[in-house]
Amino acid sequence: MPQYKGWAGEILRVNLSTGSISTEKTAKYKDYIGGMGIGYRIMWDEVPENTDPFDEENKIVFAAGPLTGTGAPCTARTNITSLLPANPQNLIGDSHMGGHFSPEMKYAGYDAIVIEGKAPRPVWLRIEDGNVSLENASKLWGQGIFDTTANIAGMMGKEAQVAAIGQAGENQVNLSTIMTSGNHSAGGHGGIMGSKNLKAIGIVGTQSVEYAADKKDWIELNEFVMSIIGANNQHVVPSTPQPWAEYHDSSSRWTAQEGLYWGAADEEVETGICPPEDTNKIGYRTMKAIKDLGEISEDYTVRMGGCQSCPIRCHSSVEVPELEKYGVSRYVSNTCMGFWNHYYVNQNYETKKDNFLNKTLGAQLADDYGLWFNYGQLGRDLKYAYDNGILKEVLPAEEYNDIPWDLYEKGDPQFLVDLYRRIAYQEGEISHLGDGAAQLAERWNFGEDYWNDQTNSLWSPLGYPVHHANESNGQVGSLINLVFNRDPMCHSHQNFLGSGLPIKLQKEIAAETWGSEDAIDVPANYTPMNRAKARFAKWSLVRNVLHDSMTVCNWMFPMVTSPLKERNYRGDTTLEAQYFSQATGMNVSEKELDEMGRRILTLHRAMTVKQMGTVDMRNEHDQIVDWVFDMDPDKEPFDAGTIKMDRDDMEKAKTMLYQELGWDPETGAPTGETLDELGMQDVKRELANKNLLPYQA
Amino acid sequence: MSKENEEDKNFMQRSTTRREFLKKSFEGAAGAAVSFSILNLFTDSAEAQGFELADGIVIVDPVKCTGCRRCETNCTAFNDGKAHPYISRIKVGQNYNFGKTGPTINYQNGDGQLGDFTIVGETCRQCESPRCINACPMDAIYVDEKTGARVIDKDSCVGCGRCAVACPYDVPTVDPETEKSTKCTLCEGEPSCAAGCPTGAIRYIAWEDVEHALIEREKLIENN
Numbered sequence: 001m002p003q004y005k006g007w008a009g010e011i012l013r014v015n016l017s018t019g020s021i022s023t024e025k026t027a028k029y030k031d032y033i034g035g036m037g038i039g040y041r042i043m044w045d046e047v048p049e050n051t052d053p054f055d056e057e058n059k060i061v062f063a064a065g066p067l068t069g070t071g072a073p074c075t076a077r078t079n080i081t082s083l084l085p086a087n088p089q090n091l092i093g094d095s096h097m098g099g100h101f102s103p104e105m106k107y108a109g110y111d112a113i114v115i116e117g118k119a120p121r122p123v124w125l126r127i128e129d130g131n132v133s134l135e136n137a138s139k140l141w142g143q144g145i146f147d148t149t150a151n152i153a154g155m156m157g158k159e160a161q162v163a164a165i166g167q168a169g170e171n172q173v174n175l176s177t178i179m180t181s182g183n184h185s186a187g188g189h190g191g192i193m194g195s196k197n198l199k200a201i202g203i204v205g206t207q208s209v210e211y212a213a214d215k216k217d218w219i220e221l222n223e224f225v226m227s228i229i230g231a232n233n234q235h236v237v238p239s240t241p242q243p244w245a246e247y248h249d250s251s252s253r254w255t256a257q258e259g260l261y262w263g264a265a266d267e268e269v270e271t272g273i274c275p276p277e278d279t280n281k282i283g284y285r286t287m288k289a290i291k292d293l294g295e296i297s298e299d300y301t302v303r304m305g306g307c308q309s310c311p312i313r314c315h316s317s318v319e320v321p322e323l324e325k326y327g328v329s330r331y332v333s334n335t336c337m338g339f340w341n342h343y344y345v346n347q348n349y350e351t352k353k354d355n356f357l358n359k360t361l362g363a364q365l366a367d368d369y370g371l372w373f374n375y376g377q378l379g380r381d382l383k384y385a386y387d388n389g390i391l392k393e394v395l396p397a398e399e400y401n402d403i404p405w406d407l408y409e410k411g412d413p414q415f416l417v418d419l420y421r422r423i424a425y426q427e428g429e430i431s432h433l434g435d436g437a438a439q440l441a442e443r444w445n446f447g448e449d450y451w452n453d454q455t456n457s458l459w460s461p462l463g464y465p466v467h468h469a470n471e472s473n474g475q476v477g478s479l480i481n482l483v484f485n486r487d488p489m490c491h492s493h494q495n496f497l498g499s500g501l502p503i504k505l506q507k508e509i510a511a512e513t514w515g516s517e518d519a520i521d522v523p524a525n526y527t528p529m530n531r532a533k534a535r536f537a538k539w540s541l542v543r544n545v546l547h548d549s550m551t552v553c554n555w556m557f558p559m560v561t562s563p564l565k566e567r568n569y570r571g572d573t574t575l576e577a578q579y580f581s582q583a584t585g586m587n588v589s590e591k592e593l594d595e596m597g598r599r600i601l602t603l604h605r606a607m608t609v610k611q612m613g614t615v616d617m618r619n620e621h622d623q624i625v626d627w628v629f630d631m632d633p634d635k636e637p638f639d640a641g642t643i644k645m646d647r648d649d650m651e652k653a654k655t656m657l658y659q660e661l662g663w664d665p666e667t668g669a670p671t672g673e674t675l676d677e678l679g680m681q682d683v684k685r686e687l688a689n690k691n692l693l694p695y696q697a
Numbered sequence: 698m699s700k701e702n703e704e705d706k707n708f709m710q711r712s713t714t715r716r717e718f719l720k721k722s723f724e725g726a727a728g729a730a731v732s733f734s735i736l737n738l739f740t741d742s743a744e745a746q747g748f749e750l751a752d753g754i755v756i757v758d759p760v761k762c763t764g765c766r767r768c769e770t771n772c773t774a775f776n777d778g779k780a781h782p783y784i785s786r787i788k789v790g791q792n793y794n795f796g797k798t799g800p801t802i803n804y805q806n807g808d809g810q811l812g813d814f815t816i817v818g819e820t821c822r823q824c825e826s827p828r829c830i831n832a833c834p835m836d837a838i839y840v841d842e843k844t845g846a847r848v849i850d851k852d853s854c855v856g857c858g859r860c861a862v863a864c865p866y867d868v869p870t871v872d873p874e875t876e877k878s879t880k881c882t883l884c885e886g887e888p889s890c891a892a893g894c895p896t897g898a899i900r901y902i903a904w905e906d907v908e909h910a911l912i913e914r915e916k917l918i919e920n921n
Contacts, residue, residue, distance in 0.1 A: 071770025071780040100766070100793065107783065112699050146811060150800035158799030159791040181794060182811040206873055208773070208781035215778035222774075226893070265761045266917050283763055283896035302814045308790075309770065311895035313763045317814040329812055614699040 002513075005212040006583035007034065007065030008397035011082070012110045012132060015269040015301060016196050017056060017117030020419050021132050026111045031679060033549040033580075034065025036094055036147040038112050039081025040463035043092055044603060044683065046232040047174040049611045052194035053083035053090050055173055061593070062105070062163070062201070064660035066583050069106035069209040069308075073225050074553035076308035078102035078180070082192045084485055086374060086436025087462055092607045095178065096548060097163070098307035104161035107205025117471040119197035120625060123647040124152065124164075127203045141170060142153075144368035145179045146329075152202040164200035165190045166370030168424040173434040175372040175423075180325050183315055183333040183363075184307070187372035188486060212585025213259050220541040226279045228571055230254065230499070232286040232314040233555055236563040236571075236601075237500035244275035246565055253314075254563075255287045263299040264319045276563040282311040289316035290341045296356050305333055312556060320360045326417055328364040337376055340615035343414060344379025350409030357413040365416055375487045377437050377465045385444060394444045399428045425438035438463025440567070445482075454627040459487070468494040470643045472626055476527040478645060479537040480544075481655070483601070487610060491554050492540035492547075499561045501569055511604060513560060513573060514539060525640045529649050534656035539660075542597035546576060549600055598661060599678040602670045604660075606683050609669050615694050617668035618654055664694035671695075709886070717776050724895075747808035747826055751845035753785065753903045755881065755888050756910050760840070761898035764816040768890035768899055775889040779886045784870045786881035787890045788819040791867075803874060808918070818899070819883030819916055820890075822911075823847055824917030829880065832863035838880070854878050865877050 007030070010023045021663045026034075032041045037059040060082040067075040076585055078101050083092035105113065108129050117123075122137035136154075140148050145166040153160045161180060168176035169190030176190030193199070212217055212661035230236040231254035238245050239252040256271040275282040276619050287304060289297040293316065300320055304313035317333040324330050342362020349355045366373070373379065385391045386408070392400060403422075407415035421427070423434040433441055441450055451458055457465045459481050467487035469477045497520065500505065507517035516532035520674060547554040559571035578591040588596070605617070615619050629637075630647050637646035655665045672693050675684035687693050733865050755767075782790050792829065794800075796808025797817050798810040819869035827847050830838045837853035840846070849860075849869075856876035860869040869880040881888075883901070890898040 007798070066748075069780055071767065071774060073767075101792065114734075147738045149811060150795065150804045153795055158795045158797075161794075206783040206842075208777075208779040208783075208874060214776055218778075219771075219774055222771075265760050269761060280897040281892055283765070302764055303760070305810065306765065308766050310765055313765065313768060315896070317810075319813070329803065333810065334815070401745075449915070565861045 004030070004066075004584045004586055005210040006070065006206075006585075008106050008109050008111045008209065010110055010205050011038070011114060012127070013114045013116065013151060014132070014134070014280060016123065016134070016198060019134060020133075023110075027631045031596070032066070032094070032600055032603070033061045033109055033546070033596060035077070035079035035551045036081060036545055036548040036631060037603075038549070039079060039094065039280050040092065040256075040600060040603045040607060042080055042114055044607050044610075047083070051083060051090075053085040053192060053267045054568040056196075058083050058192065058195075060115045060189060060192045060196070060563070061112055062102070062104035062115075064106050064111055066275045067552055068551045069103035069581055070211055071153040071309050072222060072579055072583070073229065074307070074310045074556040075551060076100060076310065077548065077553055078105075078186065079548045079550040079551055080178060080189050082189050085191050086188055087437070087485050088436070088438035088442075089462070089612060091462075091509075091611050092550060092604065093188060093485045094489070095188040096489060097178065097180055097184040098310075099161070099179040099181040099184035100308040100421075101163050101184075102183070102394070102551065103160045103308045104203045106209050107207050107209050108203050109205065113201065115193075115196060115198060115345060117179060118195065122197045122199055123282065124200040124202065125198065126156065127201065127205070128156070129206055132475045137197075140199045142167065143619065145370050146368050147184060148200055148577045150522070152200055154667040156202045156204055156272045160202045162200055162202045162205050164370075165193045166368055166424065168372075168434065169194040170199070171426045171675045173371070173423060173426060173431070174436045175374055176379060177370045177372045177514045179367060183305075183326055183338070183367060185338070185367060185370070185372070187374070190370045190372065211583045214489065214590065218582055225559075225575060226282065226311065226566070227276075227566065228559055229311065229556070229560075230285075230561070230563050230566060232312050233498055233560055233600055234557070234561065234571070235493040235498060235500050236399070236561045236569060238435060241404065244273070244274060247252055247501060252500040253286045253288065253291060254500075255290060256281070260287060260290070260359075261298060262277060262303050265301045268304070275340045275522035279311075283313045286312055286314055287316075288314050288335055292336060293318065294352055296352055297684075302331075307543065308554065309451070309551070310556070314555070315444040315550045315576050320357070322357060323361055323364060325412065328361065328368070331674055332360045332364045332366065334363040337368070337373065341366065341373035341376050343377060344373070344376045345419065346408070346415055347383065349407055354411055354413060358411065358416065359404055361413045362416050362420075365420045368419055371420060371424055371434070373466050374436060375456070375467055378433055380465075381437055381440055383455055384435055384446065384450055390444055396428045399430065430443065436463050437465075451628070458625050459628075460468055461625065462621075470645050473497055474522055474643065474645065475529050475532070475650065476533050476537045476540070478628070478650060479534075479653055479657045482624070483541060484604070488544070489548075489554065490540055490544040492558055494532070495555070495558070496560045499593070500563060506571060508561060509570065510536070515654050524643050526643070528638060528646075529653040529656060531656060534660045535652070536658050538660040538694065541601055542594050543576070545600045545604070546593065547598035549597070550576065550580065552579070554578060595678070599680065602674060602678055603680065603683065604665070604679070605663065605668075606670050606675070606687060609687065609692050610690065613690075613692070615664070615667045615669035615692055617663075618651075618666070622654055622668055667694050669694045677682070712784070748830070748840050748847070749845055750825060750849070750904050751823035751840075751883065752886065753901055754823045754907055755791070755819060755820045755883070755891055755899060755901050756907075756914060757787070758898045759815050759817050759914065761896045762789065762816040762818055763896055763898070764789060764792050764810060765895060766793070767893050768818070771889045771893040774885055774894050781815050781872070781874075784872045784879045786821060786868060786879060788867065789816060791818045792819070796811070815918065819868060821847075823868060823881070823883070828863040829860035829864065829869050832859040834859060837878075841882065844883040844886050846881060848882045849880055851875075851877050877898060
């Protein structure tokens, strides 16, 4: 892409069956930006529907975007696209990881790496700028992710960035991860690498990422973002009263305060008072350890950490000497579900300390095996099967008796050592917990109650759980949870809703952003569907796919709000367009960039239509399990104090979202007109040939 | 954490942590030997060519550094107008995962993100008798009038890389895109790495405080 900056300009293609290594120009994909957009376009063009995820014909795309590696804040995400083994219909989907991997890929000269075929024996991919080779991985096969990473860095140099799978990925466990830097994992595609006999990718890059803007403008834009950035999830008020703050909200992730320390650091590090204007303290704002691991974790926190380029340090790095008795390192780092997953597996713990040990030990084991937990679902599936006596029925007696259920009953951390090994190595029937919820429910013949019991937290018959759905502004979160083929990794709406600002102020900002203050409701005091909510939902989805294409972290952007009273707490929704324009030199407005996002989202929809072989997305895909409508039997939808949804209202909500996106209001499939409008005539032709445009049949 | 409820408890815990820390520091008097060797390099006069001292140097605190590497891209934005960590005059990424030594058999207890979380960022010491200057066959490294930084004259530099080999801290790097060497310029007196560090881990330290700061830094690295 010689006329544009930002992009590296080339995509690396590696065919593992033939050993062929080639490059092509990124320019071909520029309408799809990068990351997720490039991933979808390649999958649409090259992987036929009805391909099994573990077939040689499936491909896996690691992609960055024009912002990745530029040093703009929060731009180190790696988007990985392939078929999803845990989805019961193996529909297309993404997994994502932070860390330092995709910036290094850009510095090596590549916007994306496309992996095709299947190696005859285990290999790893070695990339040193333009020198790319497939190396023998027979000695790495069978190793955990940590040792694999260390071994590859030993061969390539300490500066190498590595993405690897563990034993779970090798054994093609559906719920497995690809992991980089020891604590950043992409959930759902580890088994794809395993099926291709690809153990790891190591990268050393010595080149630059250029931006089109004058350096003065670029530095100014970065400094502006540093001035309006909040804490993790763009929470803009502190969690406790602070001398600088007008508001506070206990659920905010801006936890910095006097008396709260990185308690296991080798010198005294107090998170302290962190007023917004002190940009040299942004990294202390979020001490996620106390949110994820409880107050007990303060004394174990060595420091916070996170991704390249990001001033918000959302990963907790803790030193837990007690872990050594379980045979793992005392040093653990992760964030959010990376810790919480293990709470869901071992909920019967007796003390807070045991809960802390479960979370940290679980993270250490899972990150080395490369196990994924389907956003906490695996543990709830185990609990359901155990509590309902299903395990006794489906497991052979010998196997059942071999599992230390006494430890499970006590929530003893040692139970995780046993269970995770079984899943990662696919030992016995119990290992099918790693199949994913929908496939497991079918295999073990779970009843309707499994899907419809709110405590199981399922959202979709496709087997994924709630992820900021009806609890997040009713219809808006619910709609966002319908569109993808796994739990949505969308925080556009959640960041705004959780900013911590008073509802009156939030409503003012909502009116400015989505045309009416009715776009948001008072939490758990919902109103029926309206047009502004549909606009908010559309905007959230579009920004989400934009972020995963550019790549920008959707846990920090969009920045609708800011911590600055002098701005009346307004953020700036034009930042993505400003960054895109400055980086690439292709001047786009906010509206134009959002349209590019709509194109990418619509391609995802078209791919889903093609794979499912039906236009009827409304009834075949966009389904919600019953508890969402039947919970709180004493209350009606829209009563104060419930997040219960109404079935008719939700169908109306779907219609409105489809209309906003230019999808057929009846079926929710992309229309020919919309595909034309978005410049996707070839997609339209292919769908028409397959009789998969609305109104055709 | 609610401050009111936890204040007493925190105070007790804090004093313990603090004591342990001081004890560790004291034990780190073994650091005396380490710091001697460090300072030996730092004020190396083997080549007997002394220069006017720089105003100060940039130092990274290995405890506060969280490895975000904003310093690297801020450095090259200011100095080169591009994002290029490989030539950044402050080096964090290369030690991020496994520390200065790279992965060892005991990497899980060594430095780095896959170790004990210590991130050891390397910076230019603006040495009194700089090996980079002494090694340069083109006399392309000169002392900046304003800051005293040892900087590279791009017009004279031929990109031979001898400065990179000579530097004990691996700071100078030949830019593969310009074929000119790069090293810390102190950014006209306001180092952009320090200005943009989100945890204040990077400090621009006046020359008279440098010795003390380096010894303290070495103790922290050794103690981990």
